[in-house]
Amino acid sequence: MKFVDVHWERHGFFVDPRAYLDELPCLRDELPPGAWAFVSGPGHYDIPGATRCVKDLELAGIHLATDRSGGLVLEFAPNRWKHDVGLRIGYTGVRHFAVDHHRAIDWMRVDTVLLDEVLPDGDGGCAHEIELTDATLTVRCDDLEAVWGGDTG
Template sequence: MEYVNLDAQVGDLSGVLDPARYLSHLPSVSGDLPPGARAFATDTDHYDFRSRRCVKDLTLRAVRGAGGEEMEVEFQHNCWKHDQDLLIRYVGVSGFVIDPVDEDRGTDLGAVILDEILPHRDGCSHEIACWDGTLTLVCRDLQATWTETICSSKS
């Protein structure tokens, strides 16, 4: 990640997630993002850890169309935090890398820590950091859709 700090220090506490530098940089680059990427990146709930639409703690469920010009990445909710799943559709994909911590994991990257969307000469880059690896896509644009789900583990 270029701007999101996944290992910030706050007082004596280390390992703090801090998107502040990215959020302060985002207004200066949001006009350079394609429309769908801009809408997703600038959504006020996206980096609000208390929001049901914060990407933190979602789990990568599926990657479809890998290697193609159109891809879908599906994220499953965490019942303690979310009441919706997230589906991101990427169009004009020109770059795709899954970098698991352990090669045997494949696309099982664990829960999302945070993500970062930046302008790119091909449209935008979307880097998604998870506890067990990173997923990075470069595309012409993306469309993020939240879909209702039923949480069976809520009491």
């Protein structure tokens, strides 16, 4: 990620979205409407308090379109100690999708979200990077729609 700081420290993950939050107002006109609504939504980066913060959501599903529509859906189940509902993110015009595994954290049952970042990606599209406890998800697309609600897990 370019602005969000996520790294392992001695006893756990350090997460800091402040540089991204400082940059976010400058990105408003460059991000597609759905992406902007998602990252600028109330509580998105309110790590200790908001039930609409992505931190600690659990990756529950990846659904790729098998036709050439460019569709992708990521589902995240709620963390039972933090969230009331899960999150479903639908992507349109997907040009790139990658899952990069990079750690060996074998004591966790599922990959959970540490933080995410959405940046402009040319021609009005966006790049969404989601840092998980054991992997990074990267999606380059035209836009996304994030819907909170329902237990996806």
